[in-house]
Amino acid sequence: MTENRTHLATRILLKALFPVMKVVVADDPKMNRRFNGVSARVRFSVAGDGGPWGTDVVFDDGALLVDGAMEGEADVSFRFKSPEAFNAFMAGKPVVPGIRGWRHPMLIGKMVSLLLAMKILMPDARPKQEAKQRLKVKMIVYMITTALSQYNKGGDPEMSRWTGKQPDRIYQMSVDGEEIAAYVRVKAGKTKAGRGLYTRRRPFVHICFNGIQGALPVLMGDVEFVEALGRQLVTVEGSPEYAANLNDYMQRIQALIV
Incomplete structure (x- = not known):
């Protein structure tokens, strides 16, 4: 429903x-x-x-x-x-x-x-201290992976269709050089979020940010995902198309709750 x-x-x-x-x-x-x-x-x-x-x-x-x-x-x-x-x-x-x-x-x-x-x-919160910047990135990565799963469980029609046609897949997010990682598991319309690196199989998509300074402009929406790839703020292992889909849903969630 x-x-x-x-x-x-x-x-x-x-x-x-x-x-x-x-x-x-x-x-x-x-x-x-x-x-x-x-x-x-x-x-x-x-x-x-x-x-x-x-x-x-x-x-x-x-x-x-x-x-x-x-x-x-x-x-x-x-x-x-x-x-x-x-x-x-x-x-x-x-x-x-x-x-x-x-x-x-x-x-x-x-x-x-x-x-x-x-x-x-909040989008307008732009911490200057490195510790606060790291805290913000960690919070966003943990929150958005769980939010993606809840967005699907809440029955968003487009995301339900997107997840419904997929086999068992792992969408991993991590920050290079930091112990910050979380993932979403998708299987036949069902989703489950978790923290850390998923080790049981290779992720279908792995979005890896180039450190805290690479993650901030992407997660805060200052840089479009495609531009971020070109500037090497983020790298994608696996399907770029599905990574872009995931990023689109992340932007929709932010617009929904802010």
């Missing part, structure tokens, strides 16, 4: 964007210190037709995981009255959610600071 575009954006934000919060808490020293020793459950819930939707951000002694089952009591809850409100909030628009759990003001403050840190993913 095809989800409408608003619900599809909500799906991608909850299932692809929220998991990369783990990267921020693990790799950003400031955020790592802020959540050191924190054990709590923070719930994000979205009401509306076709819902409810939501996920929990769970901290276990500072380590973060995302729990879509939303079981148990939450210490703090951020509640949105509609998918439109949630999507706008995550895109940086001035939307104020309902918040429960004010007996934990420090936790609310920490969670808000983490949400603000996620703004590094």
Whole structure:
């Protein structure tokens, strides 16, 4: 069943964007210190037709995981009255959610600071420090591979047709010289995302960025994919046509959620 575009954006934000919060808490020293020793459950819930939707951000002694089952009591809850409100909030628009759990003001403050840190993913966020640039690239690579799978699972008609005619294939993304890699596995219309290098077989397509400085202009949309190939900002092993298809879907997802 095809989800409408608003619900599809909500799906991608909850299932692809929220998991990369783990990267921020693990790799950003400031955020790592802020959540050191924190054990709590923070719930994000979205009401509306076709819902409810939501996920929990769970901290276990500072380590973060995302729990879509939303079981148990939450210490703090951020509640949105509609998918439109949630999507706008995550895109940086001035939307104020309902918040429960004010007996934990420090936790609310920490969670808000983490949400603000996620703004590094916005197209207009252009970090100057190398550590922040690396963080942004890592977050995008992890997020976009998961988002591609969720875009398909959400029933986008064109992507469903594209994945439906394919046998078991691996679409790999990596950054040369960095331990940043993720992939999407496609098989007869089904998709599954994973992190790291897929080692069980040779990828059908391997998109490899030429370091962080090669990845940034491509992932931020400053350079068209074909131009990036010509400038050797990125190399493609395997089918250039299917790599271009994948890049097109990446651009559509960005337009959908920003």
